Amino acid sequence: MTRPVRRTVRDLRRGNRAVLLRSLYFGGPASRNELSATTGLSAATVSNMTGDLLGENVIVEAGQVDSDGGRPRMLLRVNPEYGFAVGVDVGETHVRVELFDLDMKERAKVEYALRTARHEVELVVRHIIAGIDVVLAEGGVSARQVLGVGVGVPGIVESGPEGLVQAKTFGWEGVPLKALLREGTSLPLFVDNGAKTMGQAELWFGSGRGAGNAVIVFLGSGIGATLVTDGTTYRGAASAAGELGHVKVTIGGRACRCGGRGCLEAYAGAEGILDRAGIHVDAADEERALAALVKQGSPVVDETIAYLGIGLANMIHLFDPERVVIGGWAGLILGRERLDDIRAVVADNCHVHPLPPGAIVLGSLGPDAVALGAAALVVEDFLSDSGAARTPAAV
């Protein structure tokens, strides 16, 4: 029973500072007066606190707007160059490393293909470490300016100093990824499941914007989901929440690579779909093959949608989200052609508390969202704990 803990006046200030910074980050440029209104803090406190933040160069002035009678308002915004975040997407076929500024503008990017079927940990770690150096050099950013590195990987990621990863499909069992990366870099590390990092990206910058309770579904080779409760990701007791891929959609049923039977992933995961359609291509061609199959139509695709709809409906019954976002490369392929059919199947399986069909939407960030979301983990940390200890590169 995790209970709230005592707070001191110091915590109060830290918390209010985070509230202020957060509303400046998401509320675009704003004047002190607007900030006072949105945060509920008094004008005096806002003035005091923005003074600090300006001094630390965390925020900067962003022009002023004319007033109609009165002192013109000076707009403030988060300094996009106060720090940078690295996002890493470890996928089935590649390792992608990207550098973002605080505006989430991409500053540099590098990608390494994973050709072997086996995903050796050492190789992935080497790619990530090398990738960080490459994007920093390319982006002209020094390590001291980097607020952290976010990494999205398949499988279940335990929080904790080791960052243990369980990813059967990758052949990873209890891989201490965070600890391994720690040997190659001293930057703050944030490792999480790729479906969850994509979810974070869609939640902040994509189709999930503004939702307090949402589910963001990742459909790729595997299937995962991000459960958003009160604006933050729910991870469960052992960070294993949202394993939508292994929800059973039929008794018995196809064998899944997890060892179970009847898992959604065996039907609606990209490999499950292609396999059932009798198409066997290697990983790099899956995307093209799936797009063709969905485009031309097939009973297998219809069946996929039926199973997917059941899986989503079950999740809706348990979770009662206000919105469901479908993302991931396979999800986007499927959704672009057949979103209305998906909505219809879900509606057909939700009687007690139907979700408006418009609440099921496609992700708007494309398949690159995993790396973006990984970087967003870094920004999340920055916003809740802005410069508490660290003071990088006050340029």
Place this chain on the structure above:
Amino acid sequence: MTRPVRRTVRDLRRGNRAVLLRSLYFGGPASRNELSATTGLSAATVSNMTGDLLGENVIVEAGQVDSDGGRPRMLLRVNPEYGFAVGVDVGETHVRVELFDLDMKERAKVEYALRTARHEVELVVRHIIAGIDVVLAEGGVSARQVLGVGVGVPGIVESGPEGLVQAKTFGWEGVPLKALLREGTSLPLFVDNGAKTMGQAELWFGSGRGAGNAVIVFLGSGIGATLVTDGTTYRGAASAAGELGHVKVTIGGRACRCGGRGCLEAYAGAEGILDRAGIHVDAADEERALAALVKQGSPVVDETIAYLGIGLANMIHLFDPERVVIGGWAGLILGRERLDDIRAVVADNCHVHPLPPGAIVLGSLGPDAVALGAAALVVEDFLSDSGAARTPAAV
């Protein structure tokens, strides 16, 4: 995106007061010194705040323990008679009203049978209002001493001033129960789904004690679940979370009274089980009939366990709880005979992140837990907002 809001020094004190009171409530009698350790507050603040609470009679002294050298510690505890809570269980066959003190000791109880198949709202409301008067009189408690009335009902309960209830199985659609009760009493009202109030009871006082992330399943005529995240009940965007009864466990399948097909409730709800076994009795005899059926064994019961296991496994995949509690009258009947089988089916359907079998347990409060949990809603409010405005009966 519900975001944290600004706080003032007043909120700080309120919050710390709630932390203190909560740890006193759940941490049994404790000395000021122990409180200082558990809450993290300084001894001075604890002393200051307990002084206030003693003055308001919210807490009382509870004897002292000998020291081995030094001033003996004075134990403090929440005053069980500071206030009282009424808990109401609106079930398919009865309306039960109970009065509890803050120690959750039952002080009085009254039950009204619902004989008609139709559950007229007016009748239920009349029973509740009358029941409150009866238990207060019987318990020798004045209305001013009552902190509130908690009501557990079937169906989905919207939070809000109206307390709209959607309970198709009851024939209630959009019944403003809270508003109707408000006409009969001026006591604070807390209306929630019965499965959720039972969940609250098991969480605080039963098999859920100490769990931060847990799922408490209610099996009765209908099926519901309480999802506990970080020690508090998760309600979802429209208070409809935890509708485990309408998760689909098979495609097509039996028609459910919700209008869908293949719902878990149609297989593992008491009526679903009896129906499939070809047993037709009226509501009052369902309990006996089900107990007999489970005792003697039947392929229908085996099948029920298979479906229930699938439903639980799906929930575990999505929520990743550390514990699953099975309660409700039908759940207790089923679980007492077949808990190990249920555990086995769940284990067989959870491969990616197996739950230890011991994490699935039976509820320990018996079938009366709905009313107890409803009263616990009142206590929950009291603990988070102790005497903020109200000051009843400072005896």
Place this chain on the structure above:
DNA sequence: GAAGATAATGTAAGTGTAAAAAAAAGTCAT
């Protein structure tokens, strides 16, 4: 059985927070 040790609790002063009030700075209309 008195003196000192030990421990819980209470009091006072100090620090740091946000709110409220007041002042200053800036703009437009007259």
Place this chain on the structure above:
DNA sequence: ATGACTTTTTTTTACACTTACATTATCTTC
């Protein structure tokens, strides 16, 4: 220029928690 009005900054005030110290109460030792 002057005044009305708005935004921002500064000053003052109230208050919550901590630290440091005082007080109270019991046990142990000589």
